[in-house]
Amino acid sequence: MRLAVLASGTGSILGAIVDAGLEVALVLVDRPCRAIELAEVHGIDSVVVERSGYGASFDRTEYSSAVAAALVDRSIDVVAMAGFGTVLEQPFFERFGGRTLNTHPALLPAFPGWHAVADALAYGVKVTGCTVHVATLDVDAGPILAQAAVEILPDDDEASLHERIKAVERTLYPATIRRFVNELEHCP
């Protein structure tokens, strides 16, 4: 199974996936970011599919086709989104539906979306966490594979809370990817 990781940010979750011993065949990013540098450090093939190249109004459908094509070109079987900052549409899911995982920094279905950590803080919940789920066309709504809780401390800000959540994601996500890939290998 050839695994691709899709990222846009610091790549710390990508680093955890690599450190856990999972073989990453490709890192795909949608913008220049540290994740691509990390791929280079680890000698992993990488590709930038720049979202800025898809027009002022951003043609999401075309962009999703380009991402799928880049993955198909490199014979990717399974995709792990790790802080990927672009919502993908049908052309991507036509090819990789049921084979794409995502990690989200909240206990879904609570606090979907890009500002999950800030939203949990603003709401005043005392416990949040992270969710690993199968990515679907509906954002942050696919079948849940694993969750872990993280307590919110009285003096938390978005950065401190997100870092504690990521510390949990760095263990939970690689373990869940490994299980998912094993299951796919045994009943493709």
Ligand code: GRF
């Ligand atoms: C993670 O918290 C992930 O759940 C969210 O983006 C973050 C990625 O972190 N979608 P990093 O850029 O890998 O450090």
